[in-house]
Amino acid sequence: MQLLDNYFKSAFSVDNVIFGFGSGKLQVLLIKRGEEPYNDFWALPGALVHPDEDLDDAPLRILRELASIDNVFLEQVHTFGRVDRHPQGRVITVAYYSLINKDEVSPKAASFANEVAWHNVFEIQSLAFDHLEILNSCVAQLQNSIKIKPIGFELLPESFSLSHLQTLYEAILNTALDKRNFRKKMLSMKLLVDDLLYQEGVPHRPAKLFRFDKDRYETLKKEGFNFQI
Amino acid sequence: MQLLDNYFKSAFSVDNVIFGFGSGKLQVLLIKRGEEPYNDFWALPGALVHPDEDLDDAPLRILRELASIDNVFLEQVHTFGRVDRHPQGRVITVAYYSLINKDEVSPKAASFANEVAWHNVFEIQSLAFDHLEILNSCVAQLQNSIKIKPIGFELLPESFSLSHLQTLYEAILNTALDKRNFRKKMLSMKLLVDDLLYQEGVPHRPAKLFRFDKDRYETLKKEGFNFQI
DNA sequence: CCAAAAGTGTTATTGATACACCCATGG
DNA sequence: CCATGGGTGTATCAATAACACTTTTGG
Numbered sequence: 001m002q003l004l005d006n007y008f009k010s011a012f013s014v015d016n017v018i019f020g021f022g023s024g025k026l027q028v029l030l031i032k033r034g035e036e037p038y039n040d041f042w043a044l045p046g047a048l049v050h051p052d053e054d055l056d057d058a059p060l061r062i063l064r065e066l067a068s069i070d071n072v073f074l075e076q077v078h079t080f081g082r083v084d085r086h087p088q089g090r091v092i093t094v095a096y097y098s099l100i101n102k103d104e105v106s107p108k109a110a111s112f113a114n115e116v117a118w119h120n121v122f123e124i125q126s127l128a129f130d131h132l133e134i135l136n137s138c139v140a141q142l143q144n145s146i147k148i149k150p151i152g153f154e155l156l157p158e159s160f161s162l163s164h165l166q167t168l169y170e171a172i173l174n175t176a177l178d179k180r181n182f183r184k185k186m187l188s189m190k191l192l193v194d195d196l197l198y199q200e201g202v203p204h205r206p207a208k209l210f211r212f213d214k215d216r217y218e219t220l221k222k223e224g225f226n227f228q229i
Numbered sequence: 230m231q232l233l234d235n236y237f238k239s240a241f242s243v244d245n246v247i248f249g250f251g252s253g254k255l256q257v258l259l260i261k262r263g264e265e266p267y268n269d270f271w272a273l274p275g276a277l278v279h280p281d282e283d284l285d286d287a288p289l290r291i292l293r294e295l296a297s298i299d300n301v302f303l304e305q306v307h308t309f310g311r312v313d314r315h316p317q318g319r320v321i322t323v324a325y326y327s328l329i330n331k332d333e334v335s336p337k338a339a340s341f342a343n344e345v346a347w348h349n350v351f352e353i354q355s356l357a358f359d360h361l362e363i364l365n366s367c368v369a370q371l372q373n374s375i376k377i378k379p380i381g382f383e384l385l386p387e388s389f390s391l392s393h394l395q396t397l398y399e400a401i402l403n404t405a406l407d408k409r410n411f412r413k414k415m416l417s418m419k420l421l422v423d424d425l426l427y428q429e430g431v432p433h434r435p436a437k438l439f440r441f442d443k444d445r446y447e448t449l450k451k452e453g454f455n456f457q458i
Numbered sequence: 459c460c461a462a463a464a465g466t467g468t469t470a471t472t473g474a475t476a477c478a479c480c481c482a483t484g485g
Numbered sequence: 486c487c488a489t490g491g492g493t494g495t496a497t498c499a500a501t502a503a504c505a506c507t508t509t510t511g512g
Contacts, residue, residue, distance in 0.1 A: 483489085
């Protein structure tokens, strides 16, 4: 609260909705608050923006502190600024979401949190402050973005099967997709390269593995190509 | 600058990209700055957010001061917060755009401006601060939004012809559209009601006039209808 | 040989695009 | 009667959606 006092009257913060994919579900990394208000509530990880820090760097700092990762996909979503959104003063907050591969991180509670844990997005009932509204707006934007930009791969290991990718899309869009149509469309865009590997040790026919060709996407994009699922 | 001093070190502002439609072109309302920095440059109308003012109300206040109108379509676009974006201190700014019918306003220079004028969007070469970047992001978002939401009507008089509407779409999207296909699609959505009026005093066949049925749109939207042009 | 998920094509329907002439009015 | 923009329909092509069986592996 000491730090807060310096900023108060008018502070700006960022909140970062960190998405991951696990157990076939879209998940989000939440912290358990260790102080009032909303003590013991789950909340989005957030931080005040430092005076000498670019706005877009603040959510990346959160990721570094919480999950020790850098170089993450990040998208700004919306800025929330109702006068009464924070009970202790005027805080305008900029919401971001980021996509990370859960396998590569083991989140540790940072200075500002008691506990950190992954939660299934579509099972969350309440959060501290207006964080549920913020989460929902980020989910909506993710659902839009994933249909028109090849960003889902950020949530998967480098090498993945088409079924794995499809379950990811289904988890995010919260709907079932047709297997044959999904594969047809995904492969027709020529953004996946055959990894020349197959799944191992599975009790069924092993799936062919692919990886996403980012360079090729950048090239195609310049030529006017539009990703579309 | 006196007001500014109170806020500085960390201030948040809004900038409002006010779009209008005139002479067949997409236009934007700019102010000419009357002080340093960027004295005599054209700039987006902006304002610091008052401590007791909801964020979304700040751009509406700008509209009230500059054009004496209320009840305007408004969309938040993006928040710009690079440390060096403002030469005099740390200012994070939230960009909004709004759509108004030029016929209903006669903008007057407000306290913070020397001069106000409409400019053709696609002819603007430079603006104060990073306002060109902000303008461009708002134009891009308007172009996206107008394809999927029936918002263009805000820029027109209540009663308009299909050709009028088409020139508006062409001006915003900066591209030519096929007349028959445009009309077919627009009418098929059943969002326009025949105004039972025709143009008058034109030296050619007078056009049938329509108006946008907002209630009907809200109803259809609830049933899962998606606007699409 | 059983269970489990991988992999694979065709058809029908829908939506998108391309395109040219006649009409009504004012001057 | 001329100039101007208003108004209209069809045919082709591309994209989407629906749908069921065979294959490969581990146990």
